[in-house]
Amino acid sequence: MRHQLVRLTILLVLAMTFVGTSALAHFKLNQNVxxxxxxxxxxxxxxxxxxxxxxxxxxxxGPVGPxxxxxxAPFTINRVEDGVLMHLVDADMFRKERxxxxxxxxxxxxxxxxxxRLIPATVMANAYPIGTEPGFATKDEATLALSGPKTFSPSSExxxxxxxxxxxHIRFVGKLDGTYEISMSANxxxxxxxxxxxxxxxxxGDKIRTYRATGLLHSPIEISGxxxxxxxxxxxxxIRHIIEGIDHVLFVLCMVIGAATLPALLLRVTGFTLGHTVxxxxxxxGFAPSAPWFIPAVETAIALTIILAAADAVFQRPERAQSNTAAVTVTAAIGLLHGFGFSFMLRNILQVDATNVWQSLLAFNLGVELGQLFIVAMVWPLVVFLRRMPPKVWIGARGVVAVSVSVIAMIWAFERISGVFA
Known part of the structure; x- marks a missing residue:
C-alpha cells in the first residue's frame, strides 16, 4: 500500500507540472521564422x-547611461512607454547604412x-514592417525581394x-559543392x-532540397543536398511535435492506459497518425475553414478529446475485435482534429509552393508516429508492471492518471473556448 501511495504521489506531481505548462500547443501565430x-x-x-x-x-x-x-542597439531608437523600454526601428539610419x-x-x-568557416560578402539588405513584406517562399521571390534597395516606408515612422x-543577400565566392554546415552564433x-x-x-541545379530545424541554430544543421x-x-x-506537445503526450498516455494489449495500442496509435496526416x-x-473562430475551436476540441480518451481508459470494456476496430476509428477521428492543430503553422513555414512539400509532410508524419511509439515504449512497461499487481493497485493508478489528465484538459478547454467567442 505504501508503494502504491508513492506511485500515486509521483503521478500527481507530474500532473501538477503539466498544469503549469502553457496550454497553447498549436497556432503560435507569432512564431519566429x-x-x-x-x-x-x-x-x-x-x-x-x-x-x-x-x-x-x-x-x-550599449552601456547604461546617466x-x-x-x-x-544599432538601427534602433529607445522609447519609454508606460514605464517600459521599447525599441523602434531607426528608419533614417537603415536607409543610409542598410x-x-x-x-x-x-x-x-x-x-x-x-x-x-567561409567568409561572406554582403550584397543587399531590405527591411519591412510585418504585413508589408513581399513573398519569400521560393528562390524567384527571394531574388526579386533583394534585387535592389527598397524604401523602408511604413505607414508610420x-x-x-x-x-x-x-x-x-550575402555571397560566398567560389563553388560550394558537397556537404556544408549552417549555424548562428548570436543569442x-x-x-x-x-x-x-x-x-x-x-x-x-535542378535539385532542390528542403531542410527544417528548430531553435537558434547554435548546433549546426548539416546540408548535404x-x-x-x-x-x-x-x-x-x-518527433518534437509529439514529445514537446503536452496535449499530444497526455492523449497518447490515455491511449496507453486504455489499451488492453500492445497490438491494440499500436493500432490506436497508427489510427491517430493516419487521421493526423489527412x-x-x-x-x-487550404482545405479548412479560415474564419477566426476555427483555430480556437479546434484547440478546444483537442482538449475535449483528451477528456474523452481519459474517460475511455477508465470505463473500458474487455477487449474484443469489434471494440478494437471501434477504438481505432475513434482515435483516427481524434487524429483528424490534432492534425489541424499544426497544419496552419506548418503552412506559414513551408508555403504551398515550396519544393518537395509532399516529401516533407510525409516525413513529418513519420516523425509523429515515431514520437508516439517512443511514449508507448516509455510507459507501456510500467502499465504491464502495475497490471500484474493486485487489481486495486492498477485500478487506482489508472484512475489517478485519468482524473489528473481530465482536470488539466478541462482547464485548457475553459481557457481556449473564450477564444471561440472572442
Missing part, C-alpha cells in the same frame, strides 16, 4: 535570408566546410523592432526563441 535560400552557382554561392530584425539587434544594446537606460545591418547577420552566420522583418535572449522555425532550401538527409530533418520535427495535409493546402 527564418528562411535561408542557398543557391549554388558556378563561381559563387548566393544566400538569401529572411529573419525577424530582433534576432539581429536584441543582444546589442538616464538609467542602455544605449540603443549594408551595415547585413554585416551584423554576416558576423553571426557561420557557413562551414570541413570545420572551416514608429515601427517596433519586433514588428519588422529583414531580408539579406538575442528573446522569449520563444527556442521555438524558432528555420527553413533551409538548398538549390543545386541528399533527399534522405532533408527528409530526416522533418522526421525529427515530427487533416495536416488538408489544412496545409
Amino acid at each position: 527564418r528562411i535561408f535560400h542557398v543557391v549554388h552557382g558556378l563561381d559563387a554561392t548566393d544566400v538569401y535570408i529572411r529573419t525577424p530584425m530582433a534576432y539581429l539587434v536584441a543582444d546589442k544594446l 538616464d538609467g537606460l542602455p544605449a540603443p 549594408l551595415n545591418l547585413a554585416d551584423i547577420l554576416a558576423d553571426d552566420l557561420v557557413f562551414a566546410v570541413d570545420e572551416r 514608429d515601427v517596433y523592432v519586433g514588428d519588422t522583418v529583414v531580408d539579406i 538575442p535572449e528573446l522569449d520563444g526563441q527556442d521555438e524558432t522555425a528555420n527553413l533551409v532550401l538548398d538549390y543545386r 541528399a533527399a534522405t538527409s532533408a527528409a530526416i530533418t522533418f522526421v525529427i520535427e515530427g 487533416t495536416l495535409i488538408a489544412g496545409f493546402f
Whole structure:
C-alpha cells in the first residue's frame, strides 16, 4: 500500500507540472521564422535570408547611461512607454547604412566546410514592417525581394523592432559543392526563441532540397543536398511535435492506459497518425475553414478529446475485435482534429509552393508516429508492471492518471473556448 501511495504521489506531481505548462500547443501565430535560400552557382554561392530584425539587434544594446537606460542597439531608437523600454526601428539610419545591418547577420552566420568557416560578402539588405513584406517562399521571390534597395516606408515612422522583418543577400565566392554546415552564433535572449522555425532550401541545379530545424541554430544543421538527409530533418520535427506537445503526450498516455494489449495500442496509435496526416495535409493546402473562430475551436476540441480518451481508459470494456476496430476509428477521428492543430503553422513555414512539400509532410508524419511509439515504449512497461499487481493497485493508478489528465484538459478547454467567442 505504501508503494502504491508513492506511485500515486509521483503521478500527481507530474500532473501538477503539466498544469503549469502553457496550454497553447498549436497556432503560435507569432512564431519566429527564418528562411535561408542557398543557391549554388558556378563561381559563387548566393544566400538569401529572411529573419525577424530582433534576432539581429536584441543582444546589442550599449552601456547604461546617466538616464538609467542602455544605449540603443544599432538601427534602433529607445522609447519609454508606460514605464517600459521599447525599441523602434531607426528608419533614417537603415536607409543610409542598410549594408551595415547585413554585416551584423554576416558576423553571426557561420557557413562551414570541413570545420572551416567561409567568409561572406554582403550584397543587399531590405527591411519591412510585418504585413508589408513581399513573398519569400521560393528562390524567384527571394531574388526579386533583394534585387535592389527598397524604401523602408511604413505607414508610420514608429515601427517596433519586433514588428519588422529583414531580408539579406550575402555571397560566398567560389563553388560550394558537397556537404556544408549552417549555424548562428548570436543569442538575442528573446522569449520563444527556442521555438524558432528555420527553413533551409538548398538549390543545386535542378535539385532542390528542403531542410527544417528548430531553435537558434547554435548546433549546426548539416546540408548535404541528399533527399534522405532533408527528409530526416522533418522526421525529427515530427518527433518534437509529439514529445514537446503536452496535449499530444497526455492523449497518447490515455491511449496507453486504455489499451488492453500492445497490438491494440499500436493500432490506436497508427489510427491517430493516419487521421493526423489527412487533416495536416488538408489544412496545409487550404482545405479548412479560415474564419477566426476555427483555430480556437479546434484547440478546444483537442482538449475535449483528451477528456474523452481519459474517460475511455477508465470505463473500458474487455477487449474484443469489434471494440478494437471501434477504438481505432475513434482515435483516427481524434487524429483528424490534432492534425489541424499544426497544419496552419506548418503552412506559414513551408508555403504551398515550396519544393518537395509532399516529401516533407510525409516525413513529418513519420516523425509523429515515431514520437508516439517512443511514449508507448516509455510507459507501456510500467502499465504491464502495475497490471500484474493486485487489481486495486492498477485500478487506482489508472484512475489517478485519468482524473489528473481530465482536470488539466478541462482547464485548457475553459481557457481556449473564450477564444471561440472572442
